Amino acid sequence: MTTALSKLHHQVDYLAQQAEQFDNAKWFAKNRYIQAQPSLFDRTVFATKSLQLTDYVDEIKVTLTALPEPQKRHAYAFALEKIATQIEAVIKVLKSTSVWAKENKAHYPKKAKVYRSAVKKVIQSSQELYQELSQNHEFERRLIEMVELRKVQLNNANPTQAHALNQEILTLHARLGRCRKAISATEEKIQLAEKQQTR
Known part of the structure; x- marks a missing residue:
């Protein structure tokens, strides 16, 4: 509880x-x-x-x-x-x-x-965790869209542009990884809170 x-x-x-x-x-x-x-x-x-x-x-x-x-x-x-x-x-x-x-x-x-x-x-205490989870999922969705956009841009990019785009994609993937860790952490908090409330 x-x-x-x-x-x-x-x-x-x-x-x-x-x-x-x-x-x-x-x-x-x-x-x-x-x-x-x-x-x-x-x-x-x-x-x-x-x-x-x-x-x-x-x-x-x-x-x-x-x-x-x-x-x-x-x-x-x-x-x-x-x-x-x-x-x-x-x-x-x-x-x-x-x-x-x-x-x-x-x-x-x-x-x-x-x-x-x-x-x-x-x-x-309950709503804030779900709000945090919702915000993290929205951030994840935006990062995925940004990665996909950079990949599309790569198709028409010259070597210099391609290098810059690849760097951006790497950076976005790193941010995406941190975002997904945050999602997992929030989900664990929610599970813990729910277990405590049902005791």
Whole structure:
């Protein structure tokens, strides 16, 4: 598991503790409006229907442990973004009581931003590697095109031009070799990251 993803897991565990304390305090027990509702959140945010905050944090945990594979970038990013939205929703409920807000203000002033930052780091760690790989492949494609162009030019070149073109081709092949090494290195990083995230 990557450092960023591990940190997010720890923060969700902490959120679960806060939710449990909130439920044990029975903040909504005397609120008739809340008691009449089937759930605390809109169904577009949570599938869970409950008046217990811990049940919603449990849904976040399930989503977090069942994340799509990182190579499925759009689905992976979408799932993490949903987790961020769910975390913010839970924090809003926690902050709805003056006691919780007062107790946590000094120690956790911007908790929602901290959670969203943790989610963002998980997304970036994966997306940046794929972006790097894409850029390297594009660079490789351009170098191959340049080599092929020089080879075509060789057909109509005089001896002096041919010598210069051959030197350029050698230089381009050297750059192409370095580019392919970079591609292999990035692919290894992606494989390592994916193994860590599925542990």
